[in-house]
Amino acid sequence: MSEMYNEKMKDINARLGIQDDLNIEKNRKLIFVYCPPKVGSTTLVSSLRLSASDKLTILHLHNEIMLKVLYNITDVTVNEIIQYNKQLGKQIYVVDIFRTPVEHKMSSLFENIDTFHFNTTVGDLKTYDIKKIITRFNNLFPHLAPSDHFKDKYGIVVPEKFDFERKYLLVEKDGVNYIKLRLKDSSYWRQILRNILHIDIFLVNDYETDSKAVKDVYTNFKNNYKIPNNLLENIKKSESLSYYLNDEERNTYIQSWQNKSINENHTPYTVDEYSLYNKISLENHHMSEIQTDHYMDCGCVCVACERKRRIVLEKIKRGEKTKERIIHEETKTEYIIEKVNTIKNKVMNKINILNKVKNNDKISKPRKIIKNNFITIHTTT
Numbered sequence: 001m002s003e004m005y006n007e008k009m010k011d012i013n014a015r016l017g018i019q020d021d022l023n024i025e026k027n028r029k030l031i032f033v034y035c036p037p038k039v040g041s042t043t044l045v046s047s048l049r050l051s052a053s054d055k056l057t058i059l060h061l062h063n064e065i066m067l068k069v070l071y072n073i074t075d076v077t078v079n080e081i082i083q084y085n086k087q088l089g090k091q092i093y094v095v096d097i098f099r100t101p102v103e104h105k106m107s108s109l110f111e112n113i114d115t116f117h118f119n120t121t122v123g124d125l126k127t128y129d130i131k132k133i134i135t136r137f138n139n140l141f142p143h144l145a146p147s148d149h150f151k152d153k154y155g156i157v158v159p160e161k162f163d164f165e166r167k168y169l170l171v172e173k174d175g176v177n178y179i180k181l182r183l184k185d186s187s188y189w190r191q192i193l194r195n196i197l198h199i200d201i202f203l204v205n206d207y208e209t210d211s212k213a214v215k216d217v218y219t220n221f222k223n224n225y226k227i228p229n230n231l232l233e234n235i236k237k238s239e240s241l242s243y244y245l246n247d248e249e250r251n252t253y254i255q256s257w258q259n260k261s262i263n264e265n266h267t268p269y270t271v272d273e274y275s276l277y278n279k280i281s282l283e284n285h286h287m288s289e290i291q292t293d294h295y296m297d298c299g300c301v302c303v304a305c306e307r308k309r310r311i312v313l314e315k316i317k318r319g320e321k322t323k324e325r326i327i328h329e330e331t332k333t334e335y336i337i338e339k340v341n342t343i344k345n346k347v348m349n350k351i352n353i354l355n356k357v358k359n360n361d362k363i364s365k366p367r368k369i370i371k372n373n374f375i376t377i378h379t380t381t
Contacts, residue, residue, distance in 0.1 A: 015071045029091045036147045038107040039097040040183040049297040051201045096150040098244045099183040105144040116285045138266040150180045228266040300328040304335035
């Protein structure tokens, strides 16, 4: 590697928050959760951060657009960053997640349905006839959530079959470990990650569409949606469905949607129509889809965030359900308030002690009485 390239990559690592001092444990092991949006990756990232921020460095990326928007990185790919850090001697894991196709498409639409697809507010969206949203979804159906990073982005030889017994895939190439999980197996992720990382990761649910502002519209949509026959036929032919689900799982899944299908066809947008739709929507929309504050745990390792992380993790270990978040500005404020209150309490305790001593002195201090040229000392009790 040339000196110029090294300097550029050092700068990129710095922007991403990747530290290169290998004497520190968390700098030696990097986890790139590099996958499409809306597959459960935020839950995985927050769980990793909450459980092992002192042992791992966790990066969450969907594509090079995120590098540009969040970190002003424009001339390097995610894969190049992965390979560079491997060459520095770090242990690298790259994680992708499979989500069943119809649900993945639904969640993808509702991720930015207000700002991008309808250019409106969630409040206004609630007044829309649900049929209008269903029609839009069907128009976009073939074009939503088509990517499989494990097969399309990593540049690895993919096994012929998914390992349904272990419930994950692990492929090593050039010293980098590539992992494929399934969202449907999230209840097993703790065990899977313990086997791979040798670290106990406690799982938390994070950033689910059902818990966001648009949840009422999303619930209404799911309750009313019936998949057109021709779109269901396309799902049946899906290569990813055949690869990531065994025969029983696949048949059960297809049957579940067969029960929610209608015997009519819908003609979705063509590739050209979808391209025009995207162009117009991008011109009209008023908010970036890339968000930085939607994690339960944003990964900051300052004193305040580490303190809050320990508190939240202990609650989770006890089986408590908590919506508390580790967000730097919030935890910093909490930390400052607690420190101020602690100082106030200490000061008040000292004042109380001094007042008590002072009062005791007044009660027990000897009085000198001069009588007949003799000094008599009286004490009061």
